[in-house]
Amino acid sequence: MDSTILFQQNVKQEYELDICTLLETYEDSLTNSFMSCFDVAWKQFQLMQFSRLKGDLSYVCISFLRTGVLLNSAWFQLDFLDKKGWGNIEECSVEWDINPVSTVIYSHINYLDNSVQSAEQKDKVLITCAEKLVNNMASFTARLVANKKTYFPKVEFRYGCYMGEYRTI
């Protein structure tokens, strides 16, 4: 069997266990960072509303950033959008730092570094792991958002790739 496929299978097997337990382990930390992020973004949005740069809040998009994964910055971004959506020139976005979880994944990839044939392959494995985490985080994020929905009943909460495919949560 091709060594690349074999390696990816090994990573897949390890991360099937790891990512699920990772989310459980760092649930509190992720919840806290999400809530503070949400509050910062909401305050920012209110200021923009006050300056008449934004209308009523219509969508909250929680977006996964592949650039964040590759450049070791924030993996998620919260965007507060009015009816104009992405068309509005003024942006209200805050980065959601999932630091404890992302650090574990980075260190795990570095640990597996010897088996990786090239830097490009390493990036691919990292993105694959991150995408898996993002899929697993959908239900977790939905639970986080459930609390906020009671305060924002008219707002649609979306989860997905930045300006890509979203699902309503």
Add this chain to the structure above:
Amino acid sequence: MKYFRLGQDDREDQYLTIKGLINLPCFQQIKQGDISGLPKSNSYMVVSSYSDKLPNILTNQLFMVTQDIFALIQLFLGEVDYRCMFLVNRRRNIEKFYYIPQLPLINCLSSQCKSNLDKSHFTKIVIKRERYPDIFRISNVKDRVIIISLPLAESILRRDIKGVQLEQIWLEE
């Protein structure tokens, strides 16, 4: 909005050189980012590479992209002027068709930038806080600095493109 510098992946075995570019009559013009002097369709250029695959984006000598990236650029920028080039490496038996889009040239560097004196190498790129096109080239510098926006960077990465390197740049404080 976040912006990134788009580059060619030079890590490990990805190194690649296009031979004979300097012989083109309008080479100096092309180096400055103006492709108007280049014929619409160019005969093939010979490539020397260590890899068996040609990347989707080339930036080191000329900014060239494959058809899928060019379609993406057109999606973000609209109709753009372009030239074509065919790259061949007979030794490794690989060939690829590339597009050379005419990118908008914008002089947007901030005084907070860190570079050498003739601006041929940047250690930290800072641009003025304005709204820019989703892809453009910084004008009046020796280095080939191509900047893309976050939406375009994410679109490129979603498409599993090979040989791309991104570097975050900063907006003026």
